[in-house]
Amino acid sequence: MEDTPVPHPSRTPKALGLAVTAALSLTLAAPPALAAQASDTDPVPALVAGRDTATPRLVTGLAERAEGAPVAAALAHLAAHPERYRIDPGQLTEVATERAADGRRTVRFQQYHGGVPVLGAQYLVHLVGDGADQRVESAGGKYFTGLTAPTTAAVPEAMLRGFALGALTDPRARSGATAEDRGPVVLPGGAGRLTRHFTVRSGADRSDAPPTTREVYVDATVGDIALAHDTRAPSSAGPGPAATAATATAVSGPAATVAAGPGLEPATGTAPDAHGRRVPVNTARLPDGSHQLVDLTRRATITTYDAAGRDLLDFIGGLPADLRPATSPTADFPAATGTDGATDAHLNAGIVYDFYRDRLGREGLDGKGAPIVSLVAMTNDGAPIMNATWDGTMMSYGGGGPTYHSFAVALDIAGHEMTHGVIEHTAGLVNAGQTGAMNEALADYFGNAIEVTARGVAMTDPKAALFGESVCRTGTPESCAGRRLDDRRTTVRDYLGTDLGLDAGGVHLNSTIFSGALWDIRRTLDPLTADRLVYRALTEYLTPLDDFVDGRNAVLAAGRALNLDRARLRSVAAAFDAHGIRAGWESELGVDSRALVRAISTSTPAPAVAGGRWVMGDSTGTGAPALYTGSTTGTGTPVRLSPEDGRRHSRAATDGKAAVWPAVGPDSEGRFGTEVLTRPLDGGPVRGLFASRTEQLGEVRISGGDIAFLAEDQETGRTRILVSRDGAAPVELPLPEGHRPSDLTLRDGLVGWSERWTVDGQPRSAAAVHSLTTGRATARYESSGTINSTLLAGGRLLWVETPAGPAARSAIRSGATDGSAAVDVLPTDSPYAPATATLTASDRTITFQASGSEPAGGWTNAALPKLWQLPITGGTPVRVSCNRGGQVEPAADRDSRVLWLDATTGHTDLVVRERPATSC
Ligand SMILES: [Zn+2]
Numbered sequence: 001m002e003d004t005p006v007p008h009p010s011r012t013p014k015a016l017g018l019a020v021t022a023a024l025s026l027t028l029a030a031p032p033a034l035a036a037q038a039s040d041t042d043p044v045p046a047l048v049a050g051r052d053t054a055t056p057r058l059v060t061g062l063a064e065r066a067e068g069a070p071v072a073a074a075l076a077h078l079a080a081h082p083e084r085y086r087i088d089p090g091q092l093t094e095v096a097t098e099r100a101a102d103g104r105r106t107v108r109f110q111q112y113h114g115g116v117p118v119l120g121a122q123y124l125v126h127l128v129g130d131g132a133d134q135r136v137e138s139a140g141g142k143y144f145t146g147l148t149a150p151t152t153a154a155v156p157e158a159m160l161r162g163f164a165l166g167a168l169t170d171p172r173a174r175s176g177a178t179a180e181d182r183g184p185v186v187l188p189g190g191a192g193r194l195t196r197h198f199t200v201r202s203g204a205d206r207s208d209a210p211p212t213t214r215e216v217y218v219d220a221t222v223g224d225i226a227l228a229h230d231t232r233a234p235s236s237a238g239p240g241p242a243a244t245a246a247t248a249t250a251v252s253g254p255a256a257t258v259a260a261g262p263g264l265e266p267a268t269g270t271a272p273d274a275h276g277r278r279v280p281v282n283t284a285r286l287p288d289g290s291h292q293l294v295d296l297t298r299r300a301t302i303t304t305y306d307a308a309g310r311d312l313l314d315f316i317g318g319l320p321a322d323l324r325p326a327t328s329p330t331a332d333f334p335a336a337t338g339t340d341g342a343t344d345a346h347l348n349a350g351i352v353y354d355f356y357r358d359r360l361g362r363e364g365l366d367g368k369g370a371p372i373v374s375l376v377a378m379t380n381d382g383a384p385i386m387n388a389t390w391d392g393t394m395m396s397y398g399g400g401g402p403t404y405h406s407f408a409v410a411l412d413i414a415g416h417e418m419t420h421g422v423i424e425h426t427a428g429l430v431n432a433g434q435t436g437a438m439n440e441a442l443a444d445y446f447g448n449a450i451e452v453t454a455r456g457v458a459m460t461d462p463k464a465a466l467f468g469e470s471v472c473r474t475g476t477p478e479s480c481a482g483r484r485l486d487d488r489r490t491t492v493r494d495y496l497g498t499d500l501g502l503d504a505g506g507v508h509l510n511s512t513i514f515s516g517a518l519w520d521i522r523r524t525l526d527p528l529t530a531d532r533l534v535y536r537a538l539t540e541y542l543t544p545l546d547d548f549v550d551g552r553n554a555v556l557a558a559g560r561a562l563n564l565d566r567a568r569l570r571s572v573a574a575a576f577d578a579h580g581i582r583a584g585w586e587s588e589l590g591v592d593s594r595a596l597v598r599a600i601s602t603s604t605p606a607p608a609v610a611g612g613r614w615v616m617g618d619s620t621g622t623g624a625p626a627l628y629t630g631s632t633t634g635t636g637t638p639v640r641l642s643p644e645d646g647r648r649h650s651r652a653a654t655d656g657k658a659a660v661w662p663a664v665g666p667d668s669e670g671r672f673g674t675e676v677l678t679r680p681l682d683g684g685p686v687r688g689l690f691a692s693r694t695e696q697l698g699e700v701r702i703s704g705g706d707i708a709f710l711a712e713d714q715e716t717g718r719t720r721i722l723v724s725r726d727g728a729a730p731v732e733l734p735l736p737e738g739h740r741p742s743d744l745t746l747r748d749g750l751v752g753w754s755e756r757w758t759v760d761g762q763p764r765s766a767a768a769v770h771s772l773t774t775g776r777a778t779a780r781y782e783s784s785g786t787i788n789s790t791l792l793a794g795g796r797l798l799w800v801e802t803p804a805g806p807a808a809r810s811a812i813r814s815g816a817t818d819g820s821a822a823v824d825v826l827p828t829d830s831p832y833a834p835a836t837a838t839l840t841a842s843d844r845t846i847t848f849q850a851s852g853s854e855p856a857g858g859w860t861n862a863a864l865p866k867l868w869q870l871p872i873t874g875g876t877p878v879r880v881s882c883n884r885g886g887q888v889e890p891a892a893d894r895d896s897r898v899l900w901l902d903a904t905t906g907h908t909d910l911v912v913r914e915r916p917a918t919s920c
Contacts, residue, residue, distance in 0.1 A: 042566075043556055043566070043569040043570050043572065043573040044060060044556040044557060044559065044560045044569055045058070045060075045553065045556075046059070046060055046061050047059050047060075048140070048553055050142070050143075052144065052146070052188065052189060052190070053086075053142070053143060053144045053145045053146065054086040054145040054146075055085055055086050055087055055123070055142075055143040055144075055145055056084070056085070056140065057140055057141070057142070057550070057553070058138070058139075058140035058541075058553055058557055059084065059138060059139050059140060060137075060138040060140075060557055060560055061138070061560075062135070062136050062137055062138055062139070063135050063136075063137065064077060064135055064136045065132075065134070065135055066127060066134055066135060066136045067132065067134060070097050070105045070107050070127055071094045071097065071107055073127060073134060073136075074107040074109070074125035074127065074136070074139075075089045075092065077125060077136045077139070078092070078123075078125065078139070085139070085143075086143075086145050087123065087143050087145075091111055091112050091113065092109035092110070092111060092112070092123065093109060093110050093112060094107060094108070094109055094110075095108050095109065095110045095122070096108045096425075096426075098367070098426075098539050098540060100361065100536070100540070101360075101361040103128070103130070104126060104127065104128050104137075104540075104561065105126070105127040105128075106124055106125070106126050106127075106539070106540040107124065107125045107127070108122055108123075108124050108141075109122060109123045109124070109125075109141075110122055111123065111142075111143050111144065113144075113147045113149065113151065113186045113192060114151035115151060116151050116184045116185065116186050116194065117183075117184075117185055117186070118144060118147065118185070118186045118187075118188055118192070119185050119186065119187050119188060119217070119227075119430075119544070119545070120142060120188065120428075120430060120543060120544035120545030121141075121142050121143055121144055121188055121543075122141045122142060122428075122543040122544060123139070123140070123141035123142065123143045123543075124139065124140060124141045124540060124541065124543070125139045126138045126139065126540060126561065137561065138557065138560075138561065140541065140557070141543045142188070142543050142545060142546075144188040144189075144192065146190060146191060146192070147186060147188070147191060147192035148191045148192065149186055149191050149192035149193055149194045149221075150194050150221060151184070151186075151194060152194075153184065153194065153196060153220035153221070154220065154221045154222075154646065154665070154666050155218075155219075155220055155221065155222070155223040155665075155666075155672065156672065159223060159672060160196045160198075160218045160220060160223065161179045161181070161198065163218045163223050163224070163225060164179040164196070164198035164200050164216040164218050164225075165177055165179050165200060166225065167200055167214050167216040167225055167228040176202075177200060177201060177202050178200070178201050179198040179199070179200045179201075179216070180198060180199040180200075180201070181196065181197075181198055182196075182197040182198060182199060183196070183197060184196055184197070184220065185197045185217060187217060187226055187227060188545075193219060193221075193226055194219070194220045194221055195217035195218055195219055195220055195226050195227070196217070196218050196220050197215065197216070197217050198215075198216045198217075198218065199213060199214070199215060199216075200213070200214045200215075200216050201213050201316070213391075214228055214229065215227075215228065215229055216228045219625075219648070221646055221665070222625070222646065222647055222648035222664060222665040223648070223664060223665065223672065224625060224648045224650075224664070229430070229431055229432040229436075229504050229505075263286060263287050264284035264285070264286065264292070264294060264296065265284060265285045266282070266284060266285075266296040266297060267282075267283045267284060267285035267291060267331065268280060268281065268282055268283060268331070269281055269283045269291050269328065269330075269331030269332055269333060270331065270332050270333065271293075271328075271332070271333035271337045271338065271342075271343040271346075272333070272334075272335055272337060272338030272339075272343060273338050273343045273344050273347070273409075274338055274339065274341055274343070274344050274405045274406055274408070274409040275338075275405075275409075276335075276338060278332075279343065279347070281293065281295075281333070281343060281346060281347065282295035282296070282297050282302075282346075282350070283295070283331065284296055285331075289329075289330075290327055290328060290329050290330075291327070291328050291330065291331050291333070292324070292325040292326065292327050292328075293306075293325050293326040293327075293333075293337075293342055293343075293346045294325050295346065295349075295350055297350075298350070298353055298354075298357075298364075298369070299363050299364065299369035300353065300363065300364040300369040300370060300371055300372050301371045301372070302346065302349045302350055302353065302371075302372045302374075303325050303371065303372070303373050303374070304325060304326050304342050304345050304346040304349070304373075304374045304375075304376070305319060305323055305324075305325055305326060305342075305373070305374065305375045305376070306325075306326040306336070306337065306340050306342040306376055306377055307323070307340075307375055307376065307377045307378040307379070308336065308340060308377055309340075309377055309378075309379050309382075310323075310377075310378060310379070311378075311379055311380070311381065311382075312378050312379065312380050312385065315375075315378060318393070319373075319375070319394075326340075326342040326346075339400065339406070340376050340377035340400065340406060341376035341377060341397050341399070341400065341405070341406025341407065341408030341409060342374075342376050342377070342408070344406065344408040344409045344414075345374040345375075345376050345395070345397055345406075345408035345414065346374065348408065348411050348414035348415075349372050349374055349395070349414065349418070351411060351414075351450065351454050352411075352414055352415050352418045352450055353372065355415070355449075355450045355453065355454070356422065359453075359528065359531055359532075360531065360532065360535045362422070362535075365418060365421035365422050365424075365425055366421075366425045367425060367426075372394075372418075373393065373394035373395070374394060374395045374396075374397065374408070375394055375395070375396045375397070376396075376397045376406055376408050377397075377398075377400060377406065378396060378398060379398075384398050384399050384400045384401050384404070385398030385399070386398055386399055386404070386407075387399075387407065388407040388408070388413050388414075388416075388417050389417065390417040390418065390420035390421050390424075392424065395414065395417045395418060395421075397413070397414075399471060402473070403472065403473055403474065404471050404472055404473060405470075405471050405472075405473060406471075407468075407471055409470055409471055410451075410468055410469075410470045410471050411447075411450060411451040411454060411455070411470075412444075412447040412448050412450065412451040412467055412468060412470075413447060413468055413471070414447070414450075415443075415446055415447035415448070415449070415450035415451060416443040416444055416446070416447030416467075417443070417447075419442060419443040419445075419446040419447060420439070420443050422446075422538070423439055423442060423443065423538065426538055426539045426542075427538050427539070427542035427543060427544065427546070428543075428544040429442075429542065429544055429546065430544050430545060431504055431507060432504045432505045432507065433504070433505035433506070433507070433547075433906070434505075434510070434547040434548050434906060435544070435545055435546060435547060436504050436505060436506075436507030437505075437506060437507050437508075437509075437510040437511045437513070437514060437548075438511075438514050438542075438546065438547070438548060438551050439507065440507050440508055440511035440515070441511045441512070441513075441514035441515035441518065442515070442518075442534070442538055444467055444483065444485060444511060444512070444515040445485070445515050445518040445519065445522075445534055446531075446534075446535075447467065448464075448465070448467055448485055448515075448519070449522065449527065449530075449531055452464050452527075453527065459522060459523045459527060460523075463477055463478075465484045465485040465486035465519060466478065466481035466484050467481055467482055467483040467484060467485060468480070468481055468482040468483070469481040483508075483511070483512055483515075484512070485512060485515050485516055485518075485519035486516065486519060486520075487512050487516060488516065489512050489513045489516055489579070490513060490578070490579050490580035491513055491548065491579065491580035491581060491585045491586075492580040492585055492588045492589060493580070494510075494513060495510055495513065495580075495589070495906060496509040496510055496859060496860070496861055496864070496885070497589075497861060497864065497883075497884065497885020497886055497902075497903040497904040497905065497906060498859070498864055498885065498886045498903055499886060499888070499903050499908060502859065502864070502886075503859070509858075509859055513548070513579055513580070513581070514548055514551060514579070514581065516579050517552075517575045517576045517578070517579040517581055518530075518534055518555075518575075520575040520578065520579075521533070521534070521555070521571075521572055521575045522534075524571050524572075524575065525564075525568060525571070525572070529562070529564070529568075532562060533555060533558050533559055533562060533564070533572070534555065534558075536558035536561060536562060537551070537554040537555040537557070537558040538554075540558060540561070541553075541554035541555075541557050541558055542554045548581045548585075549581060549582065549583050549585070551581070552573075552576040552581050552582070555572060555576075556569060556572060556573060559572055586905040586906050587905075589884075589904055589905050591881075591883050591902070591904055591905065591911070592881055592882050592883060592913070592917055593881050593883055593902060593911035593912060593913050594634060594911060594912050594913070595909045595910070595911050596614065596630060596632070596634050596638075596899065596909075596910045596911065596912055597616070597618065597628075597630070597638065597909065597910040598909045605617050605618060605650075605889070605901060605908075605910070606650070606651050606652075606889055607889060607891045607899055607900075607901070607910055608652050608653045608654045608659070608891060609632060609654070609840075609891035609892065609893045609899050610654050610655050610656035610893065611654075611655065611656020611657065611893075611894070612631060612632050612633065612656060612893060612894065613629055613630070613631060613632065613654060613656050613681050614629065614630055614631075614632050614654075614891070614893075614899055614910070615627055615628070615629045615641060615652040615653075615654045615659045615661075615681070616628060616629075616652070616910060617649065617650035617651065617652070625648045625649060625650045626640055626641075626642045626644070626649050627640070627641040627642040627649045627650065627652050627659065627661060628640050628641060629641045629654075629659065629681050632893045632897060632899060632912055633912075634912070641659055641679055641681070642661070642663070642677070642679075642686075643677075643686050645663070645665075646665055646666065647663040647664055647665030647666070647675075648663070648664045648665055649661055649663050649677075650662075650664075651698065651700070652700070653700050653701045653702050654681065654702065655702045655703050655704065656681070657680065657681060657704075658678055658679060658680045658681060658702060659678065659679055659681060659702070660676065660677070660678040660689075660700045660701070660702040660707050660709075661676070661677060661678075661700055662674050662675070662676055662677075662697045662698055662700055662709070663675045663676075663677050667691065667693075671693055672693065673691055673692055673693035674691065674692055674695070674696060674697040675688050675689075675690070675691040675692075675697070676688070676689040676690045676691075676697050676700055676707070676709055677689065678702065678707060687727070689707060689724055689727075689730065690709075690722065690724070690729075690730050692711060694713060694714060694715070695711040695712055695713050695714065695720075696711070696712045696714055697709055697710070697711050698710050698712070699742070699743075699744040701744050701745060701746035701751075702746065703746045703747050703748060703749075704748075705725060705726040705727070706723065706724070706725055706726075706746055706749065706772060707723070707724045707730075707746075708721065708722065708723045708724075708744055708746045708751050709721075709722055709730075709744070710722075710741060710742070710744055717740075719740055719741055719742075720732050720733075720735070721733040721735060721741050721744065721751070721753065723746075723751060723772060725772060733751065733770055735755070736757070738757050738758075739755045739756070739757045740755065740756050740757065741753040741754070741755050742754055742755075742756070742788070743788055743789055743790040743791075743799075744790075745790050745791050745792045745797075746792070747792035747793070748792075749771060749772045749773045750769055750770070750771055750772070750778070750792055750817055751769070751770045751772060752767065752768065752769045752770075752790045752791070752792050752797050752817075753767075753768055753790055754766065754767050754768075754787045754788050754789075754790045754799065755767075755768055755787075756786075762784075763786070763804075764782065764783075764784065765782070765783050765785070765786050765787040765788075766780055766781060766782040766783065766787060767779075767780070767781045767783075767787050767790050767797060767799045767815065768780050768781075768790075769792075769797055769817050769819070778817055778818055778819055779797060779815055779816065779817055779818060779819030780819060781797075781799075781813075781815050781819075781822050783801055784803075784804045785801055785802050785803040785804045785805075786801070786802045786804075787799050787800070787801050788800050788802075788838075789837065789838050789839040791839050791840070791841055792817070793841035793842065793843060793846075793872065793892075794841065794842075794843040794844065794872045795817065795843075796814045796815065796816060796817065796872070797814065797815045797816075797817055798812065798813070798814050798825070798839055798841055798846060798872075799812075799813055799814075799815075799839075800812055800813075800836070800837050800838070800839060800848075801813050802836065803828065808835055809828045809829075809833040809834065809835060810828065810833060810834055810835065810836060810837055811824050811825075811826060811827050811828045811833060812824070812825045812826040812833075812837070812839065812846065812848065813825060814872070823874075824874070825846065825870070825872070825873070825874045826870065826874065826877065832868065832870075832876065832877045834848060834850035834851065834868075835850070835851060835853065836850075836851050837849060837850055837851070838890070840890045840891050840892040840898065841872060841892050842872075842892045842893065842894055842895055842896070842897075843872065844871065844872055844895055844896070845869050845870065845871060845872055845892065845895065845896050846869065846870055846871075846872050846892075847867055847868070847869045847880060847890045847892050847898045848867070848868055848869075848877075848890070849865050849866070849867055849887065849888060849889075849890050849900075850865065850866060850867075850868060851865050852864050852865050852866070852886075861884040861885055861904075862884070864885060864886040864887075864903075865886050865887055865888050866879065866880075866881075866887050867879070867880035867881060867887045867890050867898065867900055868880065869896060869898065869916045878916045878917070878918045878919070879916060879917050879918065879919070879920050880898055880900075880913060880916045880917065881900075881902070881911075881913050881916075881917050882917045882920035883902050883904045883911075884904055885902060885903045885904030885905070886902070886903040886904070887900050887901070887902050887903075888900065888901050888903075889901045893912075895915075896914065896915045896916060897912065897913070897914050897915075898912070898913060899911065899912045
């Protein structure tokens with residue numbers, strides 16, 4: 001173990017984590033030599049430096065000869081210019097070669113690190129000309145040059161799976177949940193991080209929240225969840241505010257199978273559409289003379305299934321084995337085929353297919369004519385599902401009823417969902433943060449383009465920009481539309497700063513910022529050129545972790561590849577400018593706090609603050625989460641506190657002089673466990689206090705020579721409170737059988753906690769204080785409601801108390817540590833009383849985080865969690881900061897100074913303010 005703190009490797013940590021947007025916006029200054037080559041006057045930069053890598057993001061304007069088949073020619077080109085690219089061709093594997101209608105070839109490579117694929121690391125080489133005339137015209141993408149992470153897992157396989165299942169936050173979803181092993185993956189950023197990728201599906205319990213599917217990356221060295229996001233964003237194309245609270249559903253599973261077989265003959269029939277009009281449909285005739293909605297007229301078979309109201313739980317794991325495509329005994333389909341949405345889904349799939357084939361030269365979602373499957377009229381507990389989804393194998397359309405048609409009625413929604421399939425087979429944009437918002441934006445762009453093209457709507461038509469406007473039975477198109485692409489939103493004015501906990505980091509909430517720019521381009525250029533431009537950017541320039549500015553550069557590079565003249569390239573650049581999509585936009589957001597650490601990279605940073613010092617987890621440099629400490633005034637350089645021993649060090653506490661924390665990972669004998677460690681903030685030895693292989697150790701606290709923590713038995717769930725004084729072996733505090741402690745707090749010889757138990761099935765809770773000096777309980781405040789966030793500060797015990805029953809608001813209360821009196825600091829009837837809150841406090845002020853709830857009109861920055869401060873003796877709370885985005889994990893220092901994690905800029909930063917902003 002080390003005695004001297006080592007300097008923090010960077011003030012701007014770089015790795016994947018809490019907000020993928022943080023990882024997507026890795027800020028590393030471009031090497032001057034590279035930056036100098038970019039021209040200020042040319043709308044398309046000739047060279048864009050990579051971030052967090054020595055490999056350039058984009059090189060254009062080349063004309064270098066390259067002989068041989070495309071893959072070999074591209075690899076030879078990269079190998080011939082090691083100084084330019086810094087790429088080891090031996091780490092690349094071709095994933096696809098795209099051939100454009102003009103003969104141009106794009107070879108897409110995946111980067112591997114020691115045989116393990118690197119998430120989002122794809123590099124593309126563009127070839128033009130033939131034979132001896134073949135030339136590399138440009139190249140770009142993401143290739144990470146700094147990877148040194150191990151390539152074999154240290155955590156046992158079964159344990160990795162257990163951690164993955166822990167990503168299901170709703171405990172009801174845990175029973176019967178499955179974790180499908182997708183193999184090892186290295187997350188980029190710094191040295192990289194070896195993970196095991198699982199697709200986690202929740203169990204099928206009727207009491208559950210709707211089934212969810214999450215992609216979970218578990219750190220294979222220390223067993224932490226390194227990254228988790230929903231597999232696909234549901235309700236991606238729902239109508240307006242009226243339906244946004246409706247159930248979101250994602251059905252996922254093995255690839256949908258198609259019943260089309262040798263006995264099927266291409267045929268035609270008629271079917272009623274959702275409006276009751278009988279229209280011609282392509283069908284397949286079975287030997288018994290019946291017809292199915294199977295269209296055999298294209299390279300890809302288009303099949304449409306009608307769930308006819310079957311419950312979504314039947315579809316977990318894929319289409320039920322007994323479900324056949326929509327069938328009619330004659331060539332004329334019955335009325336339900338129309339009202340369920342099957343006819344429209346079937347027709348729209350064909351229209352979308354033809355658009356991609358005829359306009360852009362693409363055969364279906366995968367470009368190779370793979371079968372196209374739609375499902376309609378699945379229900380949730382008897383109610384229509386108010387959304388449409390692409391689940392990785394098929395489209396599913398819900399809706400229907402007195403107010404809405406089936407969502408299949410909307411061609412723009414069908415185009416949106418099917419474009420998600422195209423994106424999955426091309427740029428593979430990850431569904432999170434700015435990248436996910438760009439994924440949604442591209443789906444909206446093509447969904448809208450397909451509809452206005454097929455319906456002959458001019459781009460100047462006032463309704464041309466409406467999205468999903470045709471699903472309502474009543475009301476105007478404007479009131480029905482879920483989004484409009486001409487809403488003029490910009491990054492600087494409108495970007496919604498949220499972490500991954502809400503809408504996967506704002507993938508729908510921020511999408512029209514980018515789709516608005518693309519829509520403007522479609523209005524300015526002619527629509528065909530714009531469609532080819534955006535399609536070329538999607539298939540030939542974008543890579544899975546790109547952010548908005550990468551997207552801008554991709555579209556401009558595609559414009560150059562399409563030989564757009566300079567004036568048109570300038571108009572494309574102007575469209576992005578108008579939506580605030582330009583390098584460095586995040587820094588233009590007005591913030592009133594000072595950043596101490598930018599772009600935090602771990603999912604559990606949980607800052608601890610006392611006596612002018614902060615301690616926080618971060619995963620810069622080593623790959624495994626480490627702890628750093630710095631000054632709350634921002635002076636000096638943060639230093640690493642935790643040893644570099646391959647374990648996860650996070651969730652620390654400090655009293656301003658020393659820190660204490662749990663280290664998780666293999667111990668010196670290679671066995672997995674947790675150890676409580678402590679170390680003085682100004683250096684000195686790291687000391688192990690207590691270790692366990694069967695109990696999870698957490699909520700560690702420190703005050704002078706005292707250390708307290710919780711120990712939870714992983715088998716029984718029983719939780720003990722352990723306390724050590726002056727380095728002695730920890731002793732267990734008495735706790736009634738069946739009582740579960742949490743929210744541990746420690747100060748000046750007193751330990752406090754909140755406690756939960758049940759009496760005759762009724763939940764009870766209490767706030768308790770125990771004196772380490774006398775060895776006795778000194779205070780106990782019971783409640784029939786819920787007590788949490790207990791905190792010893794200013795000589796009092798503070799807590800948040802939520803009354804039993806449907807009451808919407810919580811009180812902040814305070815009690816003497818001798819148990820004599822409890823008073824309201826902020827009563828439930830105060831207009832400032834929060835629904836739920838977490839507390840932090842100095843000896844003079846209380847700061848609380850009031851969790852937001854979604855307003856009727858949808859999420860706004862104002863509704864995201866914000867911090868409030870009031871005197872510890874009570875008073876009117878005032879805003880700590882007027883920053884517009886999400887503010888979480890507050891940690892009080894002295895007086896009114898408070899630190900917190902702020903997501904306003906699209907990164908997650910540790911920030912500070914000395915005193916509250918009062919009014920915003
Ligand atoms: Zn979508």
